Amino acid sequence: MNTGNLRSAGPGLGRLARTGGVVLLLAAAVALPFVSSSPYVLDVAILMLFYMCLALGLNVVVGYAGLLDLGYAAYFAVGAYTLGILTKTFHVNFWLALVASGLFAMLLGAFIGMTVLRLRSDYLTMVTLGFGEIIRITANNLKITGGPTGIFGIMAPKVFGLSLGQPRNIYFVMLILVVLTTIAMARLGNSRVGRAWACLREDQDAAEAMGINTLGYKLLAYLTGTFWGGLTGAFFAVKMTAVSPNSFSFMQSVTVLMAVVMGGMGSVPGVILGGALVILLPELLRDIADWRYLVFGLALVLLMLFRPVGLWPARRGQEEV
Amino acid sequence: MVSFRNLRRLSSLLLALALVVLAGCGSAPSQQQPATQSGGGTQSESGSSTPAPAEGDILIGAVLPITGGSAKMGQDMQNSIQMAFDEINAQGGVLGRKLKLEVHDDACDPQTAVAAANKVVSLDVVAVISGYCSGAFLPTEPIYHNAGIGVVVPAANAVSLTEMAYEEINLINATNRDQARTAADYIVNQWNAQKVALIHDNSAFALELAELTREFLQGRAEVVAFEAITPGEKDFSAVLTSLKGKEPDAIYFTGYYAEGGLIINQARGLGITARIMVGDGANDPTLVEIAGAENAEGVAITTSPGAFDFTGSNEWVPRYRERYGEPGPYSVHAYDAAYVVAEAIKQAGSTDRAAVAEAIRNINIEGISGPISFNEVGNRKDGYFIVLEVKNGEFTVVQRAPR
């Protein structure tokens, strides 16, 4: 039905516009630190990249597999804490710690996933919220995580001689990460796995009937998403040089979810846009700062009422909502 | 029509990027920040991208909670600093130049604070005054350290703040260690308590204070309970009931006033007759309101000397009052911090960050809060806490001198 929209105008034109656009965007992104001397702009851009990463990760869980997870910040937290604890307390090599962060988050995801994925959608949502809070409270209470103070004084590593403590360097690292992830996620979405996810998202019973191992695929989505969250968390710890339980609250999970929902669930360009917007909009609304969450809440409601597909929806997903 | 749609999407993305650049370049320093919910702050501050003039005003940065739960404290401190600067400028400024304040909000949140610190460091500020919430200030220390900027901390006082012994960080307020010692001494000496219960709210500052107090009570009184409550909750009956069973003579609550008031109220309601003391996080008149005047009677508070308690206060307070209304508990500290910075620049004879930082560390001036100088790790020398008691609904000083 709608999937043919690119074809009707002629294959060449649409494709050209898209590739051209992407190239332009990339060029702008690469040029940014050199064009603008404002450290503020760079800082905002780095935060935008972080949230894009998180949104891409959550997108696999919410967008591809259709699981509304309200505790995503927990994986972000686990990744950040793992990196912090391993590098600061145990003096583990950065790269090892980085991989460990992703793996730990994935492990947690496996544990939670196995518990939760059999539940129906609303229960799954509440339970993930519960787990998110449990993780945060645990991080706040344990000695090894530094209690409420958290871990501070995390040193940035040197990558090819460049210190990641420098904003410009971490900007480029995050940019590369976002680009790679985007390619990977887009590929994933169009693969066999992606199609299986689409199937189970639209009608779980039908998918089961067709022989798709729904639990297995859900778990796969969940593990992918959580690994990604953990990895991003590790980089976050490096950028912030400190990790504390405050950064992993329910509101943090909501913000990432907003990015995914606003941009368009299941749509890679959509969630990237969403990730950028959740950072940008508060900046533009800075004068009415008190009203930020009010506007967020209102935006969510209005969005669901009038444009539930999001600002830049996935092509394939048009029919659902 | 189709490529149209793609172009439209494309342009929206480019627009987004353009907006970032615009927002960065075109905006004036703002003092507004959201994030009243816990930890939700994800954005950084706006600021001018034009560098400070080489000659002309000297920029001093301030990172304080201007919004959020601690907004009142932050705004108080901002007012004090401004008052100090205005006085100094009226007398010709420093090194012939005027002092200009660059305030950025940390919303008492680590993430926001780090962003604000990064921002401030990137501007041409010569020194920074920052720190009310210890938890928010802590992660910003390496940022200032790496930039070699001297920092004077008016209010935050967790012991962990000077643990890393950065040369740039200096605390005006006496530390939690002093507060714990004062509390323990008072409880043992004045109240003759033998069984003490400690309650904290599991935040960095409160936990530290409770742990230190436990240390100081060792060998002098038995700590019968060491409990945590969750901030934001209202019902502490469970914790208090189990506390009641241990029959403490005194209870020390190290958290903030909202919970403190409720705890006092509920403890008395449960028939707990122990004497109650609260830490300086609960130093706020609303404490009495929430607790109820009868229940609050006789409650003691350990706190840094406030605006009314210094020898210099008699003439300082009316001046502040005229401009801004009633001073807050840290107005004097912030005022003194401003003068420390000004003096340091004078003594360094330049606006070079490293020179100023060193001058701050070596400062020796007389502030409203008494003689100010810092020891080798940045703590205030001879810092002390006083004890207030609630009498007839008002806070009254009952112990001035240390120990």
Place this chain on the structure above:
Amino acid sequence: MSQVLEQLLNALVIGSFYALVALGYSMVYGIIRLINFAHGDLYMLGAFFGYSALLLLGRFSFGAGVTGVLLAMLIAMGMTGGLGVLVERVAYRPLREAPRIIPLITALGMSLFLENAVMVFKPWGASFRVYPVTLGRAGFELFGVHIGYAHLAIFAMALCLMVGLHFFVERSTLGKAMRAVAFDREAAQLMGINANRMISMGFFLGSIMAAAAGVMAGLYYGQINFLMGFLVGLKAFTASVLGGIGNLPGAMLGGMLLGVLEVFGTSAVGGQWKDVFAFGALILILVFKPTGLLGERTAGRM
């Protein structure tokens, strides 16, 4: 022993609040399969409406007495009930046929909106508000336990409301119609029941329960603020699941049970793990007995 009794008393009070709010959750879920995230905020709004009502009524002589309090509670219940119906009409009804994730997100947005609307509304604002009237600590001793009249009042009030609701839902015609809609909406409509109106009624009833709880919380604890609904809402949801979602007696049982769990959990492992208990209970129940202790009362649907 008196300690245990004392803790039970605490649990009873906390449980009453949870139960009242849980009722609303259960009712709404039973009728339209929606976890109304904003429900906890209706509890908060009830407290605030009551606060303003008490302030207003304070001008009259009966303001601080029982009449004044009851009047304020009625006002709060009425206003919150109306608000609940409005929210359903505007935000949830258009999305009734949409995939489940959509109204869930709407509810989340609504919750954020309500909380922050209270925060920016100047007369209410972000700081803690002290309730103009509070229940005192007066009471009597029994088995070494101090039982306050306040405790009894809370429990009695909650019980009255719950029993009232129960009778309404089980015995009255309207109640029957509501249950019919909850059980099978289409069949009910075929029988001539106006489903929309029944759903609105369900929201109204749930909201007034939450509002009453909110006012009582203000009276009992003396202090309210715009975030008070968030955690209570979550716990109330846990309670309704514990008892069996859609099941009203279950919600009441769940509320009490959760109160007990929390209170004894706190004495056992300390206050900082209290919420972990509540969430842990939620997870365990959903994993091992998702239909709750008293069983669910909804027509099955994934």
